[in-house]
Amino acid sequence: MIITQLSVFLENRSGRLTEVTDIFSENQINISALSIAETADYGVLRMIVDKPEIAVRVLKKNDLSVHTTEVVAVITPDIPGALNKVIKYLSEEEINIAYMYGYSHENKASIIMKVNNPQKAVEILQNKKIELISASDFYEI
């Protein structure tokens, strides 16, 4: 239930993002989820892709700084209070969320979270019957 997320360091100037998407398209890598955190000078591109190991290799080959992080992905109904419930379960057990990103589509919302203890977060959420997305849903096996 733990998913590998890729983070890429990108300078904040035009053309940087296309370099990554070019590399992925050449190597037939599909992006399932993506978010960018930015500062004045640089950004961190966070992605879930279908072939994380290959992706890391090709990014490094192209001199990009890439880092892998374990994240947790949940599915909630697209209704008020659904996210609130998930976060409460985690905070009750003192799990901290560093950042999260998500979207909703067809009455369901998918949320990707970076927490300080992903293993424990998975257990808590499974006990509370929260639907989790497994790695195999993202990766090509």
Place this chain on the structure above:
Amino acid sequence: MIWNEYYECMDREKMREVQGKRLCDTVDRVYHNVPFYRKKMQTMGLEPGDIKGIDDITKLPFTTKQDLRDNYPFGLFAVPKSEVVRVHASSGTTGKPTVVGYSRKDIYTFSEVVARSLNSSGATRNDIVQIAYGYGLFTGGLGLHYGAEKIGATVIPISGGNTQKQLQLMQDFGSTVIACTPSYALYLSEAMEEAGISPETLSLKAGIFGAEPWTEEMRQNIEQSLNIKAYDIYGLSEIIGPGVANECDYQCGLHIWEDHFVPETIDTDTLQPSKKGCIGELVFTTITKEALPLLRYRTRDLTRLDDTKCECGRTAVRMEKCTGRSDDMLIIRGVNVFPSQVESVLLEIGETKPHYLLIVDREGALDTLEIWVEVDDYYFSDEIGKLEGLSNRIKHAVESVLGISIKIKLVEPKTIQRSEGKAQRIIDKRKA
């Protein structure tokens, strides 16, 4: 105005005699009191008796900044510590500063040469001198202070920074002379314009600017915007501090007070004296200093010497305004910065690649330093907070070593150009 006509206008042959006698005395003292010099001279097969006159100066060993560092803090002092009445220090490469010491007589000499420099810049006992050089370990503030008191001027020891107060006192006290770095002078002129103060309403007539190289264009800019005459003062703490040389009214080179400091220029490849009138690295031998006498100290500043008599009446040899360096030292806001200082901080922190680039620029009148550092895969974090933390840690560590504020920019790996020879570590946009 000439403060000490006897020495400043001395016949050149007579000056060489004075220098020769003082040099012999200095060599004798360092040989017997400074193990570093004794060893160096012995290795070269030199004895104090081999130095008979000023022409023998070329037989003597050189001294470098590294020698001062190697003998940190007091290893090159030639007097017992009880004779040292003051120390100054400048920032160093590995956190260790370069330390210089003064005996009571050295402080007297320091005041004397600054007095000559002030007079040469038109300042007299009737002037109000606002000293906006930093007071403290830096030689600028106290150096100018003692010289200005010596000529009997009224001193405003305001020190550096605090621009609003500088302007207020300038107006209220009627300062006639300002002493600071040339870039701060430009900054003051901008601040004046913003505050709606017209330079014509002030009493300022002259500025004594040093501690960093500045161009003729900058001089014109300062002279126009502050409505003053701008004089260049040269010095370095190793030799004594500001006041080793100063321009006169004719602004055609800086007169070196050579009855105290003997200048030479050398070819940096052969280390032989450069041809008369040709550019070379400026080398000084102090011939009156007691606490820290230095033989042939390599300043790394490039200039040429002119010993023809000046229209002002002085015979003291003139050095051309320094325009370059024979090493990679940068002078940023009056502070000496070596790229190696940044490198050692990065290696110590160890969380980035050791590739870096210093970008020096000038925003308005103030120098800025931005340091590009390549992110390392291993330490790169997906959390912005951690990256910001890293760049803040680097910023604080570098600032504490350099003593000036800087900006850190994290860049992607391989952004900084690699070179097989000497790495390009500096982009100085101020020269453009």
